[in-house]
Amino acid sequence: GQQLNQSPQSMFIQEGEDVSMNCTSSSIFNTWLWYKQEPGEGPVLLIALYKAGELTSNGRLTAQFGITRKDSFLNISASIPSDVGIYFCAGPDGSSNTGKLIFGQGTTLQVKP
Amino acid sequence: KAGVTQTPRYLIKTRGQQVTLSCSPISGHRSVSWYQQTPGQGLQFLFEYFSETQRNKGNFPGRFSGRQFSNSRSEMNVSTLELGDSALYLCASSWRLAGDTQYFGPGTRLTVL
Numbered sequence: 001g002q003q004l005n006q007s008p009q010s011m012f013i014q015e016g017e018d019v020s021m022n023c024t025s026s027s028i029f030n031t032w033l034w035y036k037q038e039p040g041e042g043p044v045l046l047i048a049l050y051k052a053g054e055l056t057s058n059g060r061l062t063a064q065f066g067i068t069r070k071d072s073f074l075n076i077s078a079s080i081p082s083d084v085g086i087y088f089c090a091g092p093d094g095s096s097n098t099g100k101l102i103f104g105q106g107t108t109l110q111v112k113p
Numbered sequence: 114k115a116g117v118t119q120t121p122r123y124l125i126k127t128r129g130q131q132v133t134l135s136c137s138p139i140s141g142h143r144s145v146s147w148y149q150q151t152p153g154q155g156l157q158f159l160f161e162y163f164s165e166t167q168r169n170k171g172n173f174p175g176r177f178s179g180r181q182f183s184n185s186r187s188e189m190n191v192s193t194l195e196l197g198d199s200a201l202y203l204c205a206s207s208w209r210l211a212g213d214t215q216y217f218g219p220g221t222r223l224t225v226l
Contacts, residue, residue: 033214042117042203042217043156088156098169099144099207099215103156 002027006089006104013079014112021107022073023089032065032072033090033101043088047074081111115140117206117218125224131192134221138185138206144168145187146215147179150201159202162187163210191223199225 006023013019023032031050035043047058049065049072056063062075076083086106093100118137126132138145147159158171162181179189185206191198201222205215 035217040219040222042119042205042220045214045216048214090156093158096169098161098163098210099146099205099213100158100161100169100171101146101148101156101205101215102158105155 001095002029002091002093002102004089004091004102004104006107008107009105010108010110012110012112015079015081017079019076019079019083019109020073021087021109022071023104024071025091026070027094028069029072029091030069030094031092032063034061034063034072034074035088035090036085037088037106038085046087076109079109079111081113084109084111117204117216119202119204119218119221121221122219123222123224125226126194127226128194128196130194131190132194132223133188133190134202134204134223136187136189136204136206136218138187138204139216142206142208142216143185144207144210144213144215145181145185146205146207147187147189148203148205149173150203150220151199156203159189161210168210194225196225199223 034046037043047063054065089104090101144163146161161169181187201220204218207213207215
């Protein structure tokens with residue numbers, strides 16, 4: 001089945017630094033979603049991408065839908081302590097005409113004040 | 114607009130018992146999906162309901178079941194609990210069955226002793 005490979009697995013950075021993480025797949029996705037999850041909570045949608053090549057920002061966050069439709073990246077600029085959490089990429093399972101999402105393994109971000 | 118709500122937030126059960134978890138989607142959303150999240154397996158799709166019908170099912174044993182009511186609220190049930198069922202169970206809702214962004218609830222943390 002479809003799989004999403006997310007990297008890096010974890011990051012430990014200094015406050016103020018920029019962060020970049022990416023997600024790749026061997027198959028095409030028509031939508032890319034980026035979620036953030038904090039301990040004990042459900043994933044919160046950060047950015048949704050619907051078109052190849054699309055570049056979308058949400059505050060300090062920027063995400064791009066790769067032109068091959070097999071990858072996406074998320075950048076966080078000038079990180080702050082509240083950026084701590086697990087970031088997931090996700091996309092709809094193309095083998096079923098339903099809303100089933102495939103998730104990457106997640107990137108754990110820690111920010112040192 | 115209220116988000117996705119899940120009850121209860123925390124649950125402790127013993128092996129062999131059964132459990133029912135509840136999810137109320139965002140008002141107007143008709144599709145509800147359930148996911149299991151564990152440290153080892155990540156986020157895995159359980160099933161999806163739309164208009165009171167199960168539209169897709171993940172690779173889980175028959176002990177996992179669900180249903181959706183006419184007001185789009187959904188419940189999932191796990192019978193004969195096993196230790197490995199300990200997980201965060203997440204519910205997500207969307208307007209349509211496919212091609213729509215999903216929004217997650219805070220989850221129910223189930224611990225099986």
